[in-house]
Amino acid sequence: MRLAPRPRLLLLLLLLSMATSASCVRGRYRRVLWNEPVDPAAFAALRPGEDTLETCLQALGAPVRVVEHRVDAGRRSGVALAYYWLDSSSWGISVSPPRSSGVSYRFDSTGADLPGCVLWFDQQLVLERARAGMVGALLPQRRQPAPVLDDA
Amino acid sequence: MKHSLLVVSLCLPLGACWMGRAQTNEPLDAIKAAQLVPGTSKASDVVALLGGPNDVVQLGRRTAYQYIATTEKSAGLWLFALALTNVDARQDRVWVFFDEHDVLTHIGSTFESHRAQWALPWEDVHAAEDAEARDLARPGVGQ
Numbered sequence: 594m595r596l597a598p599r600p601r602l603l604l605l606l607l608l609l610s611m612a613t614s615a616s617c618v619r620g621r622y623r624r625v626l627w628n629e630p631v632d633p634a635a636f637a638a639l640r641p642g643e644d645t646l647e648t649c650l651q652a653l654g655a656p657v658r659v660v661e662h663r664v665d666a667g668r669r670s671g672v673a674l675a676y677y678w679l680d681s682s683s684w685g686i687s688v689s690p691p692r693s694s695g696v697s698y699r700f701d702s703t704g705a706d707l708p709g710c711v712l713w714f715d716q717q718l719v720l721e722r723a724r725a726g727m728v729g730a731l732l733p734q735r736r737q738p739a740p741v742l743d744d745a
Numbered sequence: 746m747k748h749s750l751l752v753v754s755l756c757l758p759l760g761a762c763w764m765g766r767a768q769t770n771e772p773l774d775a776i777k778a779a780q781l782v783p784g785t786s787k788a789s790d791v792v793a794l795l796g797g798p799n800d801v802v803q804l805g806r807r808t809a810y811q812y813i814a815t816t817e818k819s820a821g822l823w824l825f826a827l828a829l830t831n832v833d834a835r836q837d838r839v840w841v842f843f844d845e846h847d848v849l850t851h852i853g854s855t856f857e858s859h860r861a862q863w864a865l866p867w868e869d870v871h872a873a874e875d876a877e878a879r880d881l882a883r884p885g886v887g888q
Contacts, residue, residue: 603748621828624866628836629857646842647783650853655838659802659809670805672842682866716805718851 620686627679628657636710639723646672646718653712660732662713669716677709677728706730761823764863770799770814772858773837775885781841781852788847795839806845813838816858820865833870835861856886 635652644652653676662671706729713721724731777794791810792798798810817834835857842851859879864870880887 599748603751619826619828621830622866623828623830624832626831626833626871628834629860629871646851650840650851653853654855655840655853657836657838659804659811659840661802661804664805668805670807672804672807672809 618686618688620684622682622684624682625679628677630678630680630708631676631710636723636725639712639720641720641722644720646674646714646720649674649712649714649720656712657709658732663716665716671716671721672714672718673732674712674714675709675728675732676711677707679707763821765817765819767817767819768815769817772814772816773812773839773854773856775854775856775883778839778852778854779885781849783849783851786849788843788849791841791849798841804842807843807850808847809840809842811838811840814858816861818861818863820863822865829866831864831866831868833861833864835859856880856883859883859886 631653639649639652653674656674656676658675658677660673660675662673664670706727708726709728709731710723710725711728711731712723715721773795780794781791788808788810795812799813800811802809802811814837815834816836817832819830819832821828821830823829837856837858839852839854841849844850859882860871860876862870877887
């Protein structure tokens with residue numbers, strides 16, 4: 594049986610609608626913006642050995658994360674500030690064959706690490722160094738538990 | 746006519762758009778944060794003014810309190826089998842640092858939660874002048 598062009602188009606539309614309604618094939622384009630990047634000029638103007646925690650907080654605002662840095666035997670510590678943000682676009686497609694049981698395929702191009710910068714301060718809270726890059730590579734992934742302060 | 750109705754009725758359920766908003770914690774009060782005085786305020790003053798912190802970080806003998814609030818606005822569009830989504834999240838953050846005697850030594854603040862916007866993924870909505878206009882409308886931030 595041969596169909597005329599218009600019914601054929603309708604049949605095609607019907608099949609396409611059925612396939613998409615049943616969620617067989619789904620595509621997505623997603624953009625995620627999370628926080629604002631620090632001002633590159635303000636970051637470039639930081640001077641290790643001269644800037645302090647106070648001047649850096651004034652220049653860059655509040656960090657996302659604060660961690661200990663170089664704790665000595667007397668429990669004196671420096672500080673590391675981490676700033677990070679995200680502006681990423683990703684696309685993906687998922688295919689779920691309707692006749693299979695629990696079989697699906699999914700592709701996602703989203704990255705894992707976040708761009709940002711880290712500032713390290715010594716025990717006197719003077720800037721030691723500042724680095725920009727992927728924050729996961731700049732900072733340790735796990736934070737050590739703080740020691741018990743039994744003589745505080 | 747019958748065919749057109751069929752096509753329209755098939756297409757109607759396939760297209761949709763949505764907008765969402767998620768708020769994590771109350772936006773921080775910039776006017777209250779400005780009342781904190783390094784060298785004078787104590788941890789108890791900070792807690793009385795800003796409430797309990799979201800996190801307390803031990804820094805050797807020092808400590809730091811984190812206050813944070815996030816506004817997230819999402820918008821999306823379904824076109825047949827393609828979903829176009831945009832998520833815009835902005836934060837208010839205040840970090841206060843104390844010495845070993847719980848006296849405030851440093852404060853760092855960023856107030857941006859009011860800048861989150863609904864948009865589609867290809868739109869660029871964070872122009873500097875737009876951020877300035879929004880800052881001016883928020884007490885304690887743009888003035």
